[in-house]
Amino acid sequence: MRFIRFLARELLIHGVLFTVAGTAILSLLYLLSIGAPPESFARTGQSFLLLLSGSRDFSIDHPGFSAGQIIASGAAVTLPLALASLLLLTVVALFASAFATTARYLAGKHGQFGAEALKRSTGLLASVLAAVPLFVGFWVLANGFGSQAPFLLIAISTILLGGLAWDATRFLMSDMLRQVESTHATVFTTLGRPLGGLFPLPGTFSGYLFSSSLPRFIPYLAGKVPAIIGAVTIGEIVFSFPGLGSTLLEALLATNTDLLVASVFILLCVNAVVAFIVKSFLFLIYPRWYEKAL
Amino acid sequence: MKKLYRIARALVLLALLSPLGLAWLPPDRLPLRLEPAFQAVLQSSFRQLSITLAATLALAALLTVVLGYASVLWQRFGRTGASILKAVESVPAILVALFCYAPVSGYLARHSSGASQTVSLLVFILAATLTLLPEAVRGVAIPLGDLYHRKYSLSFRSYGFTKRRILAVLMGSHVMRGTLKRIAAGILLKTLVLDCSFGFIIQLGFGSYGTPAHASPGALIAANRDALFEGGTPALFWLPSLLLVAISTSFLLTLGEREEAAA
Numbered sequence: 001m002r003f004i005r006f007l008a009r010e011l012l013i014h015g016v017l018f019t020v021a022g023t024a025i026l027s028l029l030y031l032l033s034i035g036a037p038p039e040s041f042a043r044t045g046q047s048f049l050l051l052l053s054g055s056r057d058f059s060i061d062h063p064g065f066s067a068g069q070i071i072a073s074g075a076a077v078t079l080p081l082a083l084a085s086l087l088l089l090t091v092v093a094l095f096a097s098a099f100a101t102t103a104r105y106l107a108g109k110h111g112q113f114g115a116e117a118l119k120r121s122t123g124l125l126a127s128v129l130a131a132v133p134l135f136v137g138f139w140v141l142a143n144g145f146g147s148q149a150p151f152l153l154i155a156i157s158t159i160l161l162g163g164l165a166w167d168a169t170r171f172l173m174s175d176m177l178r179q180v181e182s183t184h185a186t187v188f189t190t191l192g193r194p195l196g197g198l199f200p201l202p203g204t205f206s207g208y209l210f211s212s213s214l215p216r217f218i219p220y221l222a223g224k225v226p227a228i229i230g231a232v233t234i235g236e237i238v239f240s241f242p243g244l245g246s247t248l249l250e251a252l253l254a255t256n257t258d259l260l261v262a263s264v265f266i267l268l269c270v271n272a273v274v275a276f277i278v279k280s281f282l283f284l285i286y287p288r289w290y291e292k293a294l
Numbered sequence: 295m296k297k298l299y300r301i302a303r304a305l306v307l308l309a310l311l312s313p314l315g316l317a318w319l320p321p322d323r324l325p326l327r328l329e330p331a332f333q334a335v336l337q338s339s340f341r342q343l344s345i346t347l348a349a350t351l352a353l354a355a356l357l358t359v360v361l362g363y364a365s366v367l368w369q370r371f372g373r374t375g376a377s378i379l380k381a382v383e384s385v386p387a388i389l390v391a392l393f394c395y396a397p398v399s400g401y402l403a404r405h406s407s408g409a410s411q412t413v414s415l416l417v418f419i420l421a422a423t424l425t426l427l428p429e430a431v432r433g434v435a436i437p438l439g440d441l442y443h444r445k446y447s448l449s450f451r452s453y454g455f456t457k458r459r460i461l462a463v464l465m466g467s468h469v470m471r472g473t474l475k476r477i478a479a480g481i482l483l484k485t486l487v488l489d490c491s492f493g494f495i496i497q498l499g500f501g502s503y504g505t506p507a508h509a510s511p512g513a514l515i516a517a518n519r520d521a522l523f524e525g526g527t528p529a530l531f532w533l534p535s536l537l538l539v540a541i542s543t544s545f546l547l548t549l550g551e552r553e554e555a556a557a
Contacts, residue, residue: 014384018381018384022381022384022385026385026393029393030393123550127543127546127547127550128539128543130542130546131538131539131540131542131543131546132535132539132542133487133490133491133494133512133515133535133538133539133542134487134491135490135491135494135495135512135515135516136515136535136538139515139519139522139531140522143522143523162487163483163487163542163546166546170549170550223383225384226383226384226385226386226387227386227387229386230386230387230388230389233386233388233389234388234491234494234495237495237498237499238498248389248392249392249495249498249499252392252499253499253500264389264393267386267389268384268385271384271385271386272384275384
């Protein structure tokens with residue numbers, strides 16, 4: 001029953017309904033504000049329905065972009081970049097938080113301040129990196145690699161510059177640091193387990209703290225998906241990748257309403273797919289936390 | 295020692311934020327001598343940025359306080375508002391800004407510079423506020439709700455204070471003042487990022503016709519992006535970028551320290 005409720009809520013309401021309604025509302029606002037004639041509303045609505053049905057007749061007025069092509073551009077570029085960025089973001093946050101909690105423990109309990117000093121200087125460096133505007137980093141990369149820049153490098157820039165990794169690390173780190181001095185954490189340290197200074201592996205001190213923070217960290221990640229998609233869109237435009245970002249800008253340039261609506265719809269679909277994957281993790285690992293978060 | 299550290303820190307933050315203030319000085323009083331045309335555009339873009347930041351902060355902070363307070367006061371309003379804001383939050387911010395800008399681009403191109411600048415600023419402020427509100431309102435409503443359900447709020451209730459009055463008192467508490475400061479820093483940082491990314495993208499996509507009214511440093515960087523190519527003057531690209539890095543660093547340091555103190 002819980003699983004069906006999860007699917008109904010996340011797949012139907014947050015997935016399908018939000019995506020379709022979001023696209024419809026944005027399109028309606030767009031058409032209203034450009035003062036489009038009434039027949040444009042009907043034509044755009046019809047086009048949207050054709051897109052939803054995957055018809056080859058989509059956007060007859062503006063040939064060159066079929067529904068399949070737009071979906072393929074999202075699937076080939078935007079989705080993998082977003083997923084790679086999300087994965088990297090998680091790894092960086094885990095690594096930094098494990099190191100920070102271990103450093104705090106060593107400084108507090110054993111008077112070893114070396115790791116704490118390293119943590120502070122790395123934190124300052126991370127702040128400066130986060131302060132570098134994403135588009136500046138992307139343009140410097142594009143200057144070196146052109147449109148041949150490897151996806152991995154783009155994903156690394158996406159999370160390290162512009163503050164995504166900084167924010168995720170700050171969230172997880174402060175959550176884990178709050179527990180370092182707590183009684184249950186102190187009791188755990190008496191078991192003589194390794195500290196897990198580089199990664200919060202199960203059975204280590206940082207892993208133990210992380211297991212308590214995980215139910216809060218997963219919803220946080222789900223909330224960051226739109227920011228990741230936004231960053232990936234900027235990347236696609238800068239690197240001239242044939243992804244949704246470029247298609248969207250092209251549509252704006254040509255005031256091609258059909259293409260604009262289609263790009264927004266697919267972009268929101270990608271957003272919903274990534275958010276669904278993250279929420280599925282929360283539901284599978286902590287079903288009660290998922291219910292509580294509703 | 296701690297006081298000295300605080301003074302030094304405040305001075306560093308002030309120095310990092312100084313580009314926003316220096317942009318308002320007459321060109322001949324600036325400590326740096328640049329090519330006059332570039333210096334004029336650089337100053338104008340940072341002046342525009344400071345106006346955008348101040349105006350967005352004023353509007354977003356006002357709405358945040360009102361909506362946060364109302365969400366706790368009327369539970370049903372809070373739940374409905376949270377669902378709407380959650381839906382808004384699921385759309386990438388850059389998409390919201392692009393969508394808000396697209397409909398008025400025709401108006402901006404047709405009208406005089408002054409009118410066009412005002413409309414562009416208004417549209418951007420509305421778009422930015424819309425994208426900032428979900429997190430900001432949550433940031434106020436959650437701690438305010440927590441405070442209301444704590445022991446001393448219960449004793450307020452036993453004296454017969456109304457919920458409206460208790461919440462008003464709690465809004466002025468030390469915890470809420472700290473929360474509001476943190477939210478303000480977050481609003482400024484996000485507005486800065488959105489403003490510059492938006493300016494860069496519009497300039498990249500629409501070229502010289504794209505941003506006659508949105509003179510953001512991001513647009514200036516995009517306009518000088520070719521300076522990195524061979525034979526160009528890299529300073530034209532790097533100078534506004536470094537000034538942006540300095541301003542963002544000051545916001546990040548403010549946010550970072552408060553978070554660490556809370557932990």
